[in-house]
Amino acid sequence: xNTEVKLHPSTELLNQFIQGELVTGKSVxxxxxxxxxKSCRAKAEELQAHAVSSWVDPGSALQSDQPSEVDYSSMLxxxxxSPQIKSEPIEELVEIDIDVLNHSIKLPKVLAKAASEGLQWxxxxxxxxxxxxxxxxxxxxxxxxxxxxxxxxVHTHQGSESTLVLDGSxxxxxxxxxxxxxxxxxGQHNHQPRSKEGCLCFAVLDSPLKFTEGLARLxxxxxxxxFKKATSRLA
Ligand SMILES: [Zn+2]
Numbered sequence: 001x002n003t004e005v006k007l008h009p010s011t012e013l014l015n016q017f018i019q020g021e022l023v024t025g026k027s028v029x030x031x032x033x034x035x036x037x038k039s040c041r042a043k044a045e046e047l048q049a050h051a052v053s054s055w056v057d058p059g060s061a062l063q064s065d066q067p068s069e070v071d072y073s074s075m076l077x078x079x080x081x082s083p084q085i086k087s088e089p090i091e092e093l094v095e096i097d098i099d100v101l102n103h104s105i106k107l108p109k110v111l112a113k114a115a116s117e118g119l120q121w122x123x124x125x126x127x128x129x130x131x132x133x134x135x136x137x138x139x140x141x142x143x144x145x146x147x148x149x150x151x152x153x154v155h156t157h158q159g160s161e162s163t164l165v166l167d168g169s170x171x172x173x174x175x176x177x178x179x180x181x182x183x184x185x186x187g188q189h190n191h192q193p194r195s196k197e198g199c200l201c202f203a204v205l206d207s208p209l210k211f212t213e214g215l216a217r218l219x220x221x222x223x224x225x226x227f228k229k230a231t232s233r234l235a
Contacts, residue, residue, distance in 0.1 A: 005037050007181040009162075011047070014040065018048045025139030025204040028110055029162045029182075032202060035093065035108035036164075036180040100129050100145040101200060105167045111143075111202055119143060126150050132230050140205040140230040146170060151194035153216030159207030160186040168199035 009017070009030050016022050017030045034040045094112035097104045099121050107115055119131035127150030131143045146152070146168075163183045170177055172191040177183055185191060190212055208227035211217050 004178055005039070005180040007177065007183055008037060008040050009033060009182050010184075011043070013184075014044050015047055015051075018044055018051065023138045023206075024136040025141040026162060026206070028135055028141070029164050029202060029204045031110045032108035033164050033180065033182040035110065037182075098143075098145075098200065101167065105200070107166060111166075115143070121145075126152075128152065134230070135204075137231050138206060140208075140227050142203055142230075144201045144203055146193070146195040146199045146201075148196060148198040151192060153211045153219075154190060154192040154213040155209045155211045155216070156190045157186050157205070157207065158210055159205065160184055161203055161205045161209075163201050163203045166200045166202060168195060168197050170195040170199040170201070 013022075013026075013030060017027060020027075022030065034044060092109045093106040094109055094116070095104050095106050096112055096116050098115060099119065114133050119133075121129045121131045123129050127147035129145045129147075133141045133143070135141045143166075161184070163177075163185070165177050165179050165181045165183075167179055169179070170193050172193045174189070174191065205227065208220075208223040210223065211220055
């Protein structure tokens with residue numbers, strides 16, 4: 001699976017992940033990608049080693065233009081709470097059945113537990129199904145299944161959407177995305193995801209979707225309501 005991964009979290013996002021700065025939803029989607037991607041595990045390990053060496057060696061911190069006032073207690077706290085990262089292959093993908101698929105799939109452990117506890121799938125319009133996970137109060141986290149041949153209305157994002165492809169593939173105006181790819185879309189992108197063969201993704205939104213064309217725009221208040229509901233655990 002690793003050899004085909006084309007799209008990865010940015011270095012900035014990986015850094016935020018290892019520093020423990022991400023809300024749970026975002027941390028989970030990055031962590032799930034890392035379970036599938038050896039190169040990101042290696043990169044995160046390197047970033048973590050670099051961060052630790054600059055924390056424990058004030059000299060190297062000064063050379064790298066880090067603030068000279070070093071707060072060791074918060075740094076040590078960060079080191080302790082940082083996720084343990086290994087670039088070794090992870091043999092912990094979990095094979096499970098998902099209601100919307102007619103075959104079993106291997107999911108990253110961080111997602112498999114939630115998925116195996118029973119996802120509540122809801123059919124949305126046009127062959128799309130969604131199953132929410134409540135992970136924090138700031139993000140809407142959901143598994144999204146697109147049936148073969150279906151498409152999402154053209155939309156943009158007020159914040160950002162991180163998507164991890166778990167099975168199948170989808171495409172939009174900017175490219176084609178396959179299993180393990182990690183895609184970020186934000187307000188700069190107006191896009192229309194569609195899938196020929198069907199696709200299962202895990203997506204984390206930090207604000208509601210905004211449809212930009214046609215009748216789908218009438219659904220924008222519903223998107224806002226859905227976001228509010230999901231992040232306040234009323235879903
Ligand atoms: Zn990667």
